Amino acid sequence: MRLISKYGLILGLFMSVLIICSSCGSRKSMVYLQPDSTQINTLYEQFLPKIQRSDILTIVVTAADPKVTAPFNPLSSMTTSNLTQQTDLALRPTYTVDDNGDVTLPMLGKVHLSGLTRIQAIEKIRSELQQYIKDPGVNINFNNFRVSVLGEVARPGSFIMPTERVTVLExxxxxxxxxxxxxxxNVMVIREVDGQKTVHRLDLTKQNSLNSPYYYLAQNDVIYVEPNKAQINNSKLGSNTNVIISIAGLLITVISVLTR
Structure with a gap:
């Protein structure tokens, strides 16, 4: 009887460990954007990312006569029809926004771009170029639109986005x-604007998160996903959890053999 009692005790302890280690969740806490009465009115244009200090921009000037754009595209003269698209992109001129929010462009000198959207910056440079080029075209792209995702995700890390139109879900x-x-x-979005950090939390189980000004991301945003209570409890058990479970399993096996 004592052996059976001990067997029951160890089995109970073993089951307790399993319960602690297991994580349980409900549909309500797992499903994204559950339907409700929320009116979705998010417009990307309301939350266009603004150019910031230290941004790296690709700025290319175009015109009907490519020759007149050569002074404004110092590297474009190196491109030839034999180059691949990737090589051509690598040779396009890039400019870093300095601490004053300016970029220094050939012929134009310093142009203040900080605080402008990409479209606004294009229009500003086009206006400056009209004294040199008739009907100039300007294309601007972010070269360092980086977003970091940390915490309880499958592959945490930093990602360079091919476009500045990117959402939290993407x-x-x-x-x-x-x-x-x-x-x-409770997904956290950390954003820095002009040296000031702000923190906002999104409930991705609710459609209302689509209306948040943080639903569309800005460059250098950090997304952090917190672990649930079960994961925190598991971490408290330490690295010896597997050893404890193995020993408990061995003891149960031995006792079950002895009590046959």
Whole structure:
């Protein structure tokens, strides 16, 4: 009887460890954007990312006569029809926004771009170029539109986005989505504008998150997904958890053999 009692005690302890280690969740805490009465009115144009200090921009000037743009595209003269598209992109001139929010362009000198959207910056440079070129075209792209995703996701890391139009859900998708241990109701977005950091939290289980000004990301945003309570409890057990479970399993096996 004592052996059976001990067997029951160890089995109970073993089951307790399993319960602690397991994570449980409901549909309500797992499903994204659950339908409700929220009116979705998010417009990307309302939250266009602004050019900031230290941004790296590709700025290319075009015109009907390519020869007149040569002074404004110092590297474009190196491109030839034999170059691949990737090589051509690499040779396009890039400019870093300095601490004053300016870029220094050939012929034009310093042009203040900080605080402008990409479209606004294009129009400003086009206006400056009209004294040199008739009907100039300008194309601007962010070269360092980086977003970092940390915490309970499948592949945490930093990602260079091919376009500045990117949402929280798209960034999480690039990181392999949240793990089952991630809290979807409290996803943190950290944003820095002009040296000031702000923190906002999104409940991705609700459609209302689509209306948040943080739903569309800006360059250098950091997304952090917190672990749920089960994951935190698991971490408290330490690295010896597997050893404890193995020993408990061995003891149960021995006792079960002895009590036959």
């Amino acid at each position: 960034a999480l998708g690039m990181a392999g989505d949240l793990t089952i241990r991630g809290i979807r109701e």
